[in-house]
Amino acid sequence: MKTLSLIAAGVLATSTSVVAETPVLTIYTYDSFVSDWGPGPAVEAAFEETCGCDLQFVGAGDGASLLARVRLEGDRTDADVVLGLDTNQTVMAAETGLFAPAGTDLSGLNLPIAWQDETFVPFDWGYFAFVHNTDMDNAPTSFEQLIALPDDVKIVIQDPRSSTPGLGLLLWVQAAYGERAPQIWEGLAPHILTVTKGWSEAYGLFLEGEADMVLSYTTSPAYHLIAEEDASKTAAEFTEGHYMQIEVAGKVASTDVPDLADQFLAFMVSDAFQSIIPTTNWMYPVSVPESGLPAGFETLITPETALLIDPQMAQGARNMALEIWLSALSQ
Amino acid sequence: MAQRAQPISKVLGHAVSLGVLGLIVATGVAVALRAEDGARIGAGDWAAIRFTVLQAGLSALLSVALAIPAARALARRQFPLKSLVITLLGAPFLLPVLVAAMGLIAVFGRTGLLSAVLSAFGLPPLQIYGFHGVVLAHVFFNLPLATRIILQGWLYIPAERFRLAQSLGFGPSDIARHVERPMLITVVPGALMVIFLICTTSFAVALVLGGGPKATTIELAIYQAFRFDFDLAKAALLGAIQVGICIVAVVLTRSFPVSDGMGAGLDRRLDIRPPRGWVFTTQDAGILTIVILFLLTPLAMIVLSGLQGIATLPPQVWWAALRSVGVALGSVVVTFALVLPLSFALSARSRLAELATSVPIALSPLVLGLGLFIMLNPYVDPRAVALPVTALVNALMSLPFVARILTPPVRALRSDYGRLSASLGITGLTWARLVAWPRLRAPLGFSAGLAAALSMGDLGVVVLFADGDSATLPLMLYRLLAAYRVDQAAGAALLLLALCLLLFWAFDRGGRANAAL
Numbered sequence: 001m002k003t004l005s006l007i008a009a010g011v012l013a014t015s016t017s018v019v020a021e022t023p024v025l026t027i028y029t030y031d032s033f034v035s036d037w038g039p040g041p042a043v044e045a046a047f048e049e050t051c052g053c054d055l056q057f058v059g060a061g062d063g064a065s066l067l068a069r070v071r072l073e074g075d076r077t078d079a080d081v082v083l084g085l086d087t088n089q090t091v092m093a094a095e096t097g098l099f100a101p102a103g104t105d106l107s108g109l110n111l112p113i114a115w116q117d118e119t120f121v122p123f124d125w126g127y128f129a130f131v132h133n134t135d136m137d138n139a140p141t142s143f144e145q146l147i148a149l150p151d152d153v154k155i156v157i158q159d160p161r162s163s164t165p166g167l168g169l170l171l172w173v174q175a176a177y178g179e180r181a182p183q184i185w186e187g188l189a190p191h192i193l194t195v196t197k198g199w200s201e202a203y204g205l206f207l208e209g210e211a212d213m214v215l216s217y218t219t220s221p222a223y224h225l226i227a228e229e230d231a232s233k234t235a236a237e238f239t240e241g242h243y244m245q246i247e248v249a250g251k252v253a254s255t256d257v258p259d260l261a262d263q264f265l266a267f268m269v270s271d272a273f274q275s276i277i278p279t280t281n282w283m284y285p286v287s288v289p290e291s292g293l294p295a296g297f298e299t300l301i302t303p304e305t306a307l308l309i310d311p312q313m314a315q316g317a318r319n320m321a322l323e324i325w326l327s328a329l330s331q
Numbered sequence: 332m333a334q335r336a337q338p339i340s341k342v343l344g345h346a347v348s349l350g351v352l353g354l355i356v357a358t359g360v361a362v363a364l365r366a367e368d369g370a371r372i373g374a375g376d377w378a379a380i381r382f383t384v385l386q387a388g389l390s391a392l393l394s395v396a397l398a399i400p401a402a403r404a405l406a407r408r409q410f411p412l413k414s415l416v417i418t419l420l421g422a423p424f425l426l427p428v429l430v431a432a433m434g435l436i437a438v439f440g441r442t443g444l445l446s447a448v449l450s451a452f453g454l455p456p457l458q459i460y461g462f463h464g465v466v467l468a469h470v471f472f473n474l475p476l477a478t479r480i481i482l483q484g485w486l487y488i489p490a491e492r493f494r495l496a497q498s499l500g501f502g503p504s505d506i507a508r509h510v511e512r513p514m515l516i517t518v519v520p521g522a523l524m525v526i527f528l529i530c531t532t533s534f535a536v537a538l539v540l541g542g543g544p545k546a547t548t549i550e551l552a553i554y555q556a557f558r559f560d561f562d563l564a565k566a567a568l569l570g571a572i573q574v575g576i577c578i579v580a581v582v583l584t585r586s587f588p589v590s591d592g593m594g595a596g597l598d599r600r601l602d603i604r605p606p607r608g609w610v611f612t613t614q615d616a617g618i619l620t621i622v623i624l625f626l627l628t629p630l631a632m633i634v635l636s637g638l639q640g641i642a643t644l645p646p647q648v649w650w651a652a653l654r655s656v657g658v659a660l661g662s663v664v665v666t667f668a669l670v671l672p673l674s675f676a677l678s679a680r681s682r683l684a685e686l687a688t689s690v691p692i693a694l695s696p697l698v699l700g701l702g703l704f705i706m707l708n709p710y711v712d713p714r715a716v717a718l719p720v721t722a723l724v725n726a727l728m729s730l731p732f733v734a735r736i737l738t739p740p741v742r743a744l745r746s747d748y749g750r751l752s753a754s755l756g757i758t759g760l761t762w763a764r765l766v767a768w769p770r771l772r773a774p775l776g777f778s779a780g781l782a783a784a785l786s787m788g789d790l791g792v793v794v795l796f797a798d799g800d801s802a803t804l805p806l807m808l809y810r811l812l813a814a815y816r817v818d819q820a821a822g823a824a825l826l827l828l829a830l831c832l833l834l835f836w837a838f839d840r841g842g843r844a845n846a847a848l
Contacts, residue, residue: 031806036647037814058714064558071561072365072701073708154441159538161555193441194460195543197535197551200812202434205539207817209442223815282815322559326375329543 023053025260027249029064032061039280046272053260062198063164067093074098075254079175080261083123083249083268088167088314090120090248100253102217104265108287112244120248121265123273124283127242128168128301129235130155130213131206131220139213142239143173147187154193156202156211163198164245169215170321171314172243175307181321185328193328198235218242218300223282226296234301241305249282344676347669348687351727355574355690358702358722359567365705366564370786372572378571379552382545386462386537387530390469391523397470398477398522399515401622404615405478406485407605417482418836420626424475425784425831427805428536430824434460434629435468435540444628464540469533473526475626480525480735483774484518485511487739503606521735524584528577528692528731528755528792549573553695562702577693581685619769633821633828640822648807648823654831655787655804658722662786663779665726670733677734678742688734691727717801725786732785733778740774776842780835787831804830 025047030092034057035038044055058079060069066084070077075098078231085093093099104121115122130146132139138153146155158166173181193211196202206214211234221233249268251261267273278294285293309317405417423431438444439459446456459467488510496506534550549569556565581617605611676684703720708712715718744767752758752766788805802810811820 032810035802035810035814036645037816038808039788068558068561072705076709078712129576159544159551161551161559191545194539194541196539200809201429201432201535201539203815204812204817204820205436208436208440210436210440220815228817326544330378330545 007035023257023260023280025051025053025055025080025257025264026078027055027081027083027264028058028066028070028077029059030063031061033057033084033094033281034059037280041091042276042280043273046276047264050267051260051263053257056311064162064167070098070252071096077252077254079252080255080257081264083253085120085248085250086164087117087244087246087248087308087311088164088171089317090117090250091298091311093250095120098253099250100255100258102251102262102265104262104269105173106269107255108269110288111246111286113308117248117311120250121268122246122248122286123268124277124281124285125244125246126215126217126219126283127244127306128165128172128215129218129220129238129242129301129303131216131233131235132213134232134234134255136212139236141237143176143184143188146191147184149191151190153213154211155188155191155213155215156193156205157195157215158199158202159195159197160325163196165199165202165215165217166195167318168243168245170325171309171317172307174317174321174324175243175309176240177308182324182328185325189329195329217245217283218303219278219282219284219297222278222296222300224295225299226279226294237301237303241306241307242303246308341676341679341681343672344489344679344681344684346675347672348676348681348683351669351673351687351730352683352690353621354727355694355699357706358699359570359574361705362570362698363565363567366562366567370562370564370568372565372568376549376552376569379547379549380576381754383531383548384576386465386469386546387527387533387721390466390473390530391527394470394473394477394526395481395519395620396523397474397622398481399519400614401474402481402485403511404619405482408615408619416623417479418832418839419630420623420834421475421584421781421784421835422630422828423471423480423626424473425734425781425788425835426828427788427808428472428533430633430788430808430827431472431629432468432536432539433636433821433824434633435471437632439464439467440627444632446472451749459541460542462541462546464542465533465537465546468536468540469526469530471626471629472536473529474622476529476732477522477526478622480522481515481518483736483739484514487743488514503611506606520584524689525692525731525735528689531573531576531693532695550695550697550700553697557697557701566695566698566701570695573693573695574690577690578686580693581689585685602758630828633824633836637821637823637825637828640818640820641825642822644822644826647802648804648811648819648826651802651804651807652826654718654801656834657828658718658725658803659783659786661719661722662725663782663838665723666729666733666782667779669726669730673730673734674737674741674743677696677738678745684734688731692731694728696724698726699727714801721803724785725783725789728789729782729785733782736774736778736781737771740770744770767828773842776840777837779842780838783838784831784835787834 025125029040032038044057047055058308062064063084066082067089069092070079070082073079077098082099099119101118102121106121108114109115109122111122111125131186138149146153153295157169160166160170173184177184194205196205199216202214203216203220205211218235221235224230224233249265251258251265255261269287271289271291274287275289275291277283277285278297383839405413426434436443436459439457441456441459443457443459449456492510493506496510501509531548532550534548534554537546537548538551540546547570553566553569556562556569567577605615673684673688677688703724704713707720708715748770752762757766804823808820808823808827811823
């Protein structure tokens with residue numbers, strides 16, 4: 001009799017666990033986030049420990065195509081959260097009406113600027129910078145110095161039409177020089193070895209030795225230092241200041257698991273998530289975890305001026321900056 | 332011609348043609364219908380169209396101009412390891428563009444092999460970035476294809492023709508005029524058109540070697556429309572312009588005379604006696620040396636830089652490699668299901684089949700992928716069908732090449748052996764076994780190898796559909812690069828190169844086990 005009731009209890013237990021389906025949280029992000037070398041796997045494991053859910057990351061191409069993918073799917077999207085947009089896209093993304101305000105507590109943020117967006121939650125950030133080898137003897141300290149260098153000092157940059165850092169550089173020049181941006185681009189033109197589709201190709205060319213400097217992030221040298229114990233890379237600090245990229249996530253309005261989405265966004269700014277970021281995404285956490293930044297990050301340059309075009313203006317600024325860029329480099 | 336020998340195959344060929352063209356049109360319409368505003372083509376887009384046509388035209392001309400003497404030398408000279416060399420020479424065409432571009436830059440770049448040699452003599456480094464860099468890269472990719480198409484033409488001349496020429500005491504110039512030129516006239520326009528069309532969809536390589544936004548192609552403009560402006564109407568319109576250019580190219584090619592074959596032969600092993608004299612020997616040796624060095628040095632650089640990384644590749648990369656092989660084999664099956672009826676229809680000069688086997692070359696991969704995504708998304712989870720869709724799209728993309736390889740032998744099979752077979756009453760399976768198989772075996776093997784390798788190396792639509800668990804090897808390669816793991820990425824590139832060649836070699840060898848080469 002006892003055995004029988006045990007079996008009955010067992011059957012009951014199994015059947016209830018079948019009935020109570022594990023909720024699924026679907027997060028669209030850029031491809032390198034979900035890759036085995038990105039933050040994805042560790043983030044998934046850490047969140048699933050506490051959420052009682054199944055977190056599924058979906059890679060939707062690179063950073064520039066993520067928003068396009070979500071717009072393509074519209075209201076029918078499976079996404080509950082979209083992670084990996086940046087501040088140049090937030091206004092455009094909000095205008096689609098596909099995102100809902102998050103209401104996440106952001107009091108713990110320590111970004112170089114005050115965060116005001118109510119829809120999107122930041123999860124990491126970095127400064128764009130030109131990375132070069134430490135043995136480069138005439139490393140410039142401003143755009144104007146770079147322009148004054150001999151023409152055989154070459155940089156490799158990304159195309160703003162297909163790459164997020166490429167667009168970042170456009171806005172950097174725009175934010176630093178405004179009306180003088182066309183002159184700066186004309187001055188830079190002879191130094192541009194070539195323009196690549198994405199960050200990977202440009203960085204690859206730099207590592208091959210094809211160019212003296214590559215447009216990347218101030219945090220790039222940290223990868224070489226920490227993962228490869230190679231201290232030969234550094235970023236040039238520019239006196240004009242450095243343009244910031246702040247990466248954000250947002251809750252999709254049509255989500256069927258809004259509470260879970262909120263829970264994830266809160267988790268995203270907690271130590272568990274933030275401590276994964278520096279050595280997987282090679283960016284700064286938006287809220288420095290209690291354990292601090294990994295050893296090696298203290299060697300990175302820390303720009304005095306953080307530049308960022310107001311997200312409200314970014315849409316107009318980027319179209320104008322693209323026109324300037326195209327006409328300066330097509331001559 | 333014996334059109335009535337296989338009436339069913341023509342109906343089937345037309346059905347497949349309509350299916351392929353229907354799918355292409357549907358993807359374009361799907362993208363256009365999702366658009367919010369009408370499309371406008373600006374000055375920048377016209378510049379992109381001009382640049383695209385110009386670089387593609389020049390690349391095609393140069394590739395074919397180099398391929399003619401190279402194919403002739405390969406056809407009439409015997410040398411050790413010739414078969415291996417021919418297989419290796421095909422590699423640049425099969426490689427993912429990013430890998431190939433890295434190999435090219437390792438040779439022609441500012442710090443490349445050639446610049447190192449130049450600096451040893453106190454000369455400045457090579458300047459590869461610019462319009463000439465784009466053309467150089469496209470010739471690198473397409474010279475192998477041009478050589479193979481034209482070589483196929485040479486091998487296709489019946490041995491009896493050369494014997495007759497020899498017994499008539501023809502010199503090399505007489506052979507060129509009476510035997511080789513008629514063959515070239517039938518082969519060269521097609522080769523030019525195919526390469527022109529391939530070059531019209533180039534984007535990442537044109538940009539990186541072109542040195543900047545001057546080298547904006549239509550495909551890059553489509554990217555901009557989709558990702559920068561989210562202007563789907565414009566993306567669809569530009570995609571349609573690309574297809575329009577393709578149709579114009581097809582029509583132009585059609586106006587060239589097409590000879591009705593070279594007459595039937597007895598399937599003897601091709602044995603062209605090479606012309607005597609040091610001028611011809613030097614000429615052949617010279618062109619072969621240049622082509623081999625040009626095509627194989629970048630490959631050697633890929634191998635060298637990848638050796639270290641391939642040993643440290645994590646298991647995920649090997650799994651991705653296995654998935655890619657699976658997709659490639661699936662793609663071969665789909666390719667054959669489509670191409671066999673198509674090549675019979677093509678051999679009967681079906682215009683519909685000609686369009687269906689030409690348009691896919693000029694298709695924007697982005698518009699095709701987007702269209703499929705928009706069409707499938709309401710009904711199935713795109714992630715669930717990532718790999719089958721990739722296999723289908725890869726098959727579609729290799730269709731034009733495979734159809735071009737198969738059609739001449741199929742046409743000859745019908746025009747030269749159709750009546751004989753009919754009068755002897757050989758039909759059905761017996762016909763397939765005794766008449767068709769021995770003549771189609773080599774081109775079938777070549778086609779399968781090409782379809783498999785092209786699918787293996789293609790990044791294609793998987794980017795739009797894949798999640799963490801269905802990444803193919805090319806996607807893994809990009810992921811390694813994006814994670815700064817350059818050495819492992821070089822290892823993955825080597826693995827990809829090796830697998831592409833292995834698949835190609837295995838099928839191709841199976842096909843020409845007892846053939847001339």
